[in-house]
Amino acid sequence: MSATPPPVPIAPARRSWVERISVVWVVPIAALLIALGVAWSSFADRGPVIEITFDTAAGVAAGQTELHYRDVVVGLVEDVRFTDDLSAVIAVVRVEQDVAPFIDSSARFWVVRPEVTTQGVSGLDTVLNGVYIEGSWDTAAGEPRRAFVGLTNPPLIRPGEPGLELGLRAVGDTVLNGDTPIFFKGVEVGRMGTARISRDGGFTIAEAIIYEPYDQLISDATRFWDSSGFTFSIGPTGAELDFTSLASLVGGGVTFDTFVSGGTPAQDGDVFDVFSNDATARASVFNASDVDPLEVSVIFEENVAGLAAGASVDLNGLRIGEVTNLNGIVDEARFGDRRVRLIVTLAIQPARLGLPDDPTEARALAFLQERVAGGLRARLATAGLLTGGLRVELVNDPEAEAAEIDLTATPFPVLPATESDITDVTVTAEGVLSRISDLPVEELLNSAIDFLNAGTALVADQALQDTPEELQALLGDMRGFVGSDAMQNVPVLMEAALQRIEAVARQLEEDRAVERLIAAVDATAAAAAGVPELVTELNALAAMASELPVETLITELTDLVDAAEDVIDTDDARALPGSLAQALAELQATLSELREGGAVANANAAMASARNAADQVAVSVQDLPRLLERMNEVLAQTSTTLQSYDQSSDLNRSAREALRDLSAAADAVSRLARAIERNPNSLLIGR
């Protein structure tokens, strides 16, 4: 080390600060500013947190499960935790700032999971990508809310969606099938949600939506009825087999009609009754009206059997009310003798009188008074040719003595009566018999047999046997359908109907109707020839009844069941569980390949994440049997209808596509695993 350094020229002591401070300082300062700016803006843009409570949170994972609105991601689950008492799960969701103002009390949340329903397959993407939370709220921003209770099922009506919200209440023996479409003239115009039992257990009720613009069809005069299943009836007009549509025959359905005009449009929240069939629904229009019925009495001179409470009251052939009560009356002071007369109480619906504007009880009475002055009288008439009952008819009798409504009578005003019209029975007795013999019972049975034949042919079809995996469940239900009470009851019903026909015939034979007929026949020579004719016809009828091919029908049913069993018994069908197991085994193999690939290439984090992915596949695959089981279940539920056999039906197509997608996805994963296994070097370099 040298002693003293040579003199060093000293730089001037004062240099400007520009020279003393390096320009490089600009860089860290800029970096700091940028960091602060980014931090601030991300903090400021951060949306609020909402808490959604679910009963269970299957598949909801913190940091992964997204919140969707109209299928767009608007939030992310940040945390999943229990409520304080562990009774529910809280999903803490960070929502985006721009949608946050809309999440008010109108918001609904539910977890979207894969589902197969009569309407098709939904949520299939969640099989692979995991579940997500779907939110729905109206389009108006409101008072923000931060805690919500999640729904178990997707709501029928999404907030802000146009449509008429109704309540549908089952009355009588109606069964409400939840989650069914609402039809109007065969077109689906709405949906009914899941049925609930009312608080007191008295009835079931379901919420329903009528889509726009069909909500215009609903007024307070509208009646709903259950259109599922079919009705089979034999009446004076012949035999009828009636069902709304094949879809509703199987999946159930509700339909409606407005029988009278002039109702006020329905409002959101109105509750309607659902009747068991359209006849009951139609009748209810007259029984249940907003306007109190006008009650009047009629005193008939005749005291004849056949009139009963509930019998209809007709005006010009249109039902305007019903008989509510009837009694015998003996009043010497009033009538001058001690004969028993019939006093009948009628309940007349003012709305049915065709009054303009607003029908009321008083206006109905005024209307009747006016008509009575013009000759309107009440009389007894036969209700139906087969039933033999009586009804009350209001007719114009221009030759009647002047009379008016006795407003002073108690308890109800008394309507004047005229001579009854019940002799018609005898005149038309022969006509009745010929109509009975003309009933197309045979045709009906033939149609039924044809129908079943068609079913058998369809079941025995080769194409059908080739696709047992789709139809196994279906056929199971076909069997159920065939074995159902309704179908089993067909022969019984037939028998009952025949017994009724026989009974009627017998009654006619035994009754005074025949006696009167004979008397009438005796009276005229022309009619005398009618008796043998009548007997001949009766014989023919009896012969026909005994020839009814009930046996054939039963045989056909058996055939159908056998054919269904044959299909179920095919090798393909038996192979079904095997191939399913094979598919699962393949998936399992894919998984283990993935795992092995992961072990080989564990040298890097990329493979580690692939392994995680494989684990997720395993989890998803565990859900697969459940999904398949569920699809089977639902297929079974939905597809007793022959329509479902149609290869182009929506359900089949969706299910097939879903399965195809699934297997394609599995293939893709296994291809990836194989590729990685073949060439692990490509992934070995690195982390």
Next chain:
Amino acid sequence: MQVVGMELPRKEDIVTARDIGVVGCQRCTKVWPLGTTRCTRCGARVISRDRLAYQRVWAWWLVGLICYIPANLYPMLETRTLIASQADTIIGGVLTLMGHGSYGVALVIFVASVLIPVGKFLAIAFLAISAQRGTRSPSLQRMGLYEIVEYIGRWSMIDVFVVAILSALVQLNALATVTPGPAALFFGMSVIFTMLSAQSFDARLIWDAERR
């Protein structure tokens, strides 16, 4: 670096250019008398001790440190497969690998992505402080440390290289894709800035510190 004499230098033997009144050109190494401000051979600025060097060192060092924070907070690698997507931070990746039992790979990543960068920060800070404040530790050792820091700088990028290669290789569309996360950019920037910091350091200051 002014090493005088052929034999291994002893402390007493170390004579700086400044001691003998000369200054070397940092670019072309021509020696000039002290006081020369510009090398007339290559035109570079000639200065015996660059006092501003400390500020540059600290400025770059600070930016490097700032960048190193997001490099550890954000994901380095985003793996998206058909069924899942995963994003790993540096430490997260190390822990995942350790969880799978790949301790060797985990160690390599840990050393390359954590130990070396942190060590570099500490080393540069130590060199700068010791040169500024004076120290008892031998100049030769500090010089060695400086050379190690200089040398090792480029290898810190190994993590970024892996990410780049993986992202280029694994692009199977919907099936599987690997994309670099934001941390890759920050990590790369952090490495660059620490390299700049190390280069800004005027190694000649190491020799002054001990004798003060």
